[in-house]
Every structure is written in structure tokens, then in C-alpha cells.
Amino acid sequence: MTFTPAEVLRDRGIAATAQRLAVLRAVANSPHITAEGVVAFAQADIGAISRQAVYDALGVLVNKGLIRRIQPVGSPALYEDRVADNHHHVICRICGVVADVDCAVGSTPCLRAADDMGYEIDEAEVAYWGRCPTCQAEGRTTTVLDTPSSRRQNQRRTRPEELHPTHTAKPEEISRAI
Amino acid sequence: MTFTPAEVLRDRGIAATAQRLAVLRAVANSPHITAEGVVAFAQADIGAISRQAVYDALGVLVNKGLIRRIQPVGSPALYEDRVADNHHHVICRICGVVADVDCAVGSTPCLRAADDMGYEIDEAEVAYWGRCPTCQAEGRTTTVLDTPSSRRQNQRRTRPEELHPTHTAKPEEISRAI
DNA sequence: CGTCGAATCTTGACTGAGTCAAGATTTTGA
DNA sequence: TCAAAATCTTGACTCAGTCAAGATTCGACG
Ligand SMILES: [Mn+2]
Ligand SMILES: [Mn+2]
Ligand SMILES: [Zn+2]
Ligand SMILES: [Zn+2]
Numbered sequence: 001m002t003f004t005p006a007e008v009l010r011d012r013g014i015a016a017t018a019q020r021l022a023v024l025r026a027v028a029n030s031p032h033i034t035a036e037g038v039v040a041f042a043q044a045d046i047g048a049i050s051r052q053a054v055y056d057a058l059g060v061l062v063n064k065g066l067i068r069r070i071q072p073v074g075s076p077a078l079y080e081d082r083v084a085d086n087h088h089h090v091i092c093r094i095c096g097v098v099a100d101v102d103c104a105v106g107s108t109p110c111l112r113a114a115d116d117m118g119y120e121i122d123e124a125e126v127a128y129w130g131r132c133p134t135c136q137a138e139g140r141t142t143t144v145l146d147t148p149s150s151r152r153q154n155q156r157r158t159r160p161e162e163l164h165p166t167h168t169a170k171p172e173e174i175s176r177a178i
Numbered sequence: 179m180t181f182t183p184a185e186v187l188r189d190r191g192i193a194a195t196a197q198r199l200a201v202l203r204a205v206a207n208s209p210h211i212t213a214e215g216v217v218a219f220a221q222a223d224i225g226a227i228s229r230q231a232v233y234d235a236l237g238v239l240v241n242k243g244l245i246r247r248i249q250p251v252g253s254p255a256l257y258e259d260r261v262a263d264n265h266h267h268v269i270c271r272i273c274g275v276v277a278d279v280d281c282a283v284g285s286t287p288c289l290r291a292a293d294d295m296g297y298e299i300d301e302a303e304v305a306y307w308g309r310c311p312t313c314q315a316e317g318r319t320t321t322v323l324d325t326p327s328s329r330r331q332n333q334r335r336t337r338p339e340e341l342h343p344t345h346t347a348k349p350e351e352i353s354r355a356i
Numbered sequence: 357c358g359t360c361g362a363a364t365c366t367t368g369a370c371t372g373a374g375t376c377a378a379g380a381t382t383t384t385g386a
Numbered sequence: 387t388c389a390a391a392a393t394c395t396t397g398a399c400t401c402a403g404t405c406a407a408g409a410t411t412c413g414a415c416g
Binding site for chain 1: 249251252268270277278279280293294295296297298299300301302303304305306307308309310311314
Binding site: 010015016017018034035036051052055076077 | 372373374375376382383384
């Protein structure tokens with residue numbers, strides 16, 4: 001037995017409104033979509049929906065585990081319906097495009113810190129940073145994500161590893177890494 | 179030979195202004211401080227400084243590698259001067275407090291995705307999520323980070339793993355994890 | 357030392373992404 | 387069917403940060 005989206009919503013204990021169903025379709029249709037993107041899609045889909053309703057729907061759908069919210073630095077939140085698996089995201093430093101990646105290290109990689117500082121740790125969230133195939137092909141080496149004022153401060157060609165020093169590694173170190 | 183902060187700044191090719199030195203002192207004084215925190219500290223320190231000057235200074239100091247910016251979800255950016263090593267952050271889901279953690283898996287953990295999607299990956303950024311010792315001691319189990327509207331939607335006791343499904347693991351899985 | 361151009365700082369308006377609050381509408385389960 | 391609860395609409399509002407233009411300061415050079 002397969003369930004309609006409306007049944008899935010009621011099963012989770014929330015009302016199956018036209019707005020929520022439209023939001024669900026928007027997210028299913030375009031992975032890593034922004035809230036504004038959902039607004040546009042859903043308005044085209046069902047004719048009208050308020051921005052607040054979209055934010056509310058995205059919020060409960062995230063809480064109920066039907067969709068996932070990711071919040072890359074420097075970008076508004078993105079939503080996707082790929083919730084069943086463990087996956088991370090790789091973000092292009094140049095153009096900001098986001099892609100899914102599985103993690104190499106088993107099913108719960110990096111889920112232990114060297115010293116947990118007394119915290120009960122239940123999740124390790126990983127964001128990979130790099131340069132996407134398109135930006136490589138176009139030979140782009142400067143970010144288009146910087147603001148004009150930071151670009152002013154930063155006339156030299158910025159090498160990415162200078163921006164994000166943590167866990168920076170040379171290619172051969174990457175090969176060695178577990 | 180040890181260098182004065184002013185010398186360090188000039189060495190990196192930027193002017194040693196009173197504002198930048200005050201920002202540097204603010205960050206050195208309180209790890210994981212917000213920009214607003216820096217404004218307050220620096221104003222007490224040198225009498226007056228504009229908010230824009232603080233943002234500008236934080237920006238160039240980050241670009242020059244003298245300080246590090248971290249941007250936890252749901253929090254304004256935080257700044258610290260611990261830049262020499264690889265370290266990550268663990269964030270309390272209940273109260274939002276941030277602590278430093280080293281990563282367990284060698285010096286470049288998680289720096290390889292299963293499939294790099296054609297990206298040139300140069301960094302893996304890890305955020306650990308959990309419950310801090312204080313919140314454990316106080317027996318707090320509900321977030322104080324949610325907004326009122328999301329709290330309205332979310333009457334049941336929220337178990338953290340329901341909020342952040344990625345890399346969720348039971349304790350025994352954590353023990354098994356590399 | 358003084359000077360001068362570049363770098364930096366101040367001021368104040370402005371933006372994007374998201375939230376709040378109150379009242380109207382819709383959904384659901386009895 | 388019908389009311390109570392949940393949800394949606396509207397429009398103001400907030401927060402963190404950015405923009406732009408002009409004033410001030412820094413520091414390399416003479
Ligand atoms: Mn994804
Ligand atoms: Mn830190
Ligand atoms: Zn790109
Ligand atoms: Zn806490």
C-alpha cells in the first residue's frame with residue numbers, strides 16, 4: 001500500500017492543507033530549493049500562498065522529518081526531501097552551487113570528537129567546500145560570493161585555503177586521510 | 179623575537195589602526211564572540227568605534243588568517259583567535275553554547291567524500307550537535323533556541339535527533355564509529 | 357619631521373531572510 | 387453537520403549585516 005502525500009501528512013498528525021502539499025511538491029521538484037523558491041513554485045502551482053504559510057509549512061515539515069533544512073554559510077536555508085539517508089553537502093566556493101555527497105567513512109563518520117567536552121553529542125554535520133566542475137571548466141578562481149566591500153579589501157587573488165583554514169589539506173594528504 | 183600586535187598587522191600588509199588592535203583584543207579576550215560583542219568590548223576599550231569598522235576589521239582579520247569566523251546555524255557569526263590548529267565546534271541544542279573540540283580521526287578527518295561529484299574539495303567543516311554539561315545537569319530537554327512560532331508548532335518534547343536527522347546515531351553506534 | 361595618496365573609518369540609509377501578532381479561514385474528528 | 391483546533395493571511399517588524407559617500411588616519415617617501 002502506497003500513501004498519498006495527504007495521507008502521509010495526516011499520518012504524522014498534521015493537517016493536509018493545499019499549502020503544505022504544494023510546499024511538498026516544490027521541494028520534491030527541486031532539491032536544495034530556497035524558501036523564496038518554494039514561494040514562487042507554490043504560487044505558480046496553486047495560484048496563491050503567503051510567504052508566511054510557506055515558512056510555517058517548511059518548519060513543520062522539517063520538524064516532522066518529511067523534509068530536511070540545510071543552512072550553508074552565506075546562503076539562505078535550502079530544503080530537500082532526501083531524508084532517508086545520511087548525506088552531506090559540498091558547496092562551491094566560487095558560485096555557491098550545492099551538491100549531495102555521501103561520506104566516505106562508514107555510516108557515522110566523524111561522529112566522535114577527540115574529547116566531547118562533556119557534551120552528549122548526537123550528530124556531526126559536515127560541509128565540504130571546494131570548486132564545482134563548472135567553475136573548474138570556466139577557469140574561475142575568484143569567488144562571486146564575496147560582497148563588494150570584502151572584494152575591495154581583498155584585491156589579491158584569494159586562494160580558498162586562505163579563507164577556510166580548518167582541515168585544509170594538500171591533495172596528497174586528502175588521499176592519505178581515512 | 180616576539181611581535182607586538184601592531185607589528186603582526188603590518189607584517190600581513192595591513193595598517194595597524196587603533197580599531198583593528200581593539201578588535202583583536204576583543205577576540206583574544208573572549209573566544210566565540212559575536213560582532214556585536216566585539217563592538218561592545220572595543221567601545222569600552224578605546225572609547226569609540228563604529229559598528230561598520232568592527233565588521234570591516236573582522237573581515238580583513240579573517241581574510242588575513244589572524245582570526246577565524248564560525249557561523250553556527252541560528253546564531254550570528256562568532257569569532258576566535260585560535261587559528262593555528264584544526265578544531266571544530268560542538269553546539270548545545272538547548273542553550274546554544276559553543277565549545278571547541280578536536281576531531282578524533284587523524285589530522286584531516288572526513289576530508290574525503292565518497293564521491294566528490296567532480297568538485298575539488300579542499301575542506302571539510304564539521305559541526306557537532308549535542309547537549310552541554312550545564313543543560314544535562316539542569317535536566318533541560320527542550321530547546322530554548324526555537325522561536326515562539328516554532329515552539330507553538332512543536333508541543334511534544336522534541337528529541338534532538340528528530341530535528342537534525344543527518345548522522346544521527348545511538349550511543350553504541352557512536353562508540354563503534356571510527 | 358612634513359606631505360600626500362591610499363587605506364581606513366564614520367555616518368546613516370538600506371537589504372534579505374526570517375519572525376511576530378491578530379484576526380479570518382480551513383480542516384478534522386465527534 | 388458542526389464546533390474546536392489548527393492553519394493561513396496580512397502587514398508590521400527585527401536582526402545581522404551591507405552599501406555608499408565623505409572625513410580621517412596611516413605610513414612610505416623625500
Ligand atoms: Mn542534499
Ligand atoms: Mn573555536
Ligand atoms: Zn561553482
Ligand atoms: Zn546547553
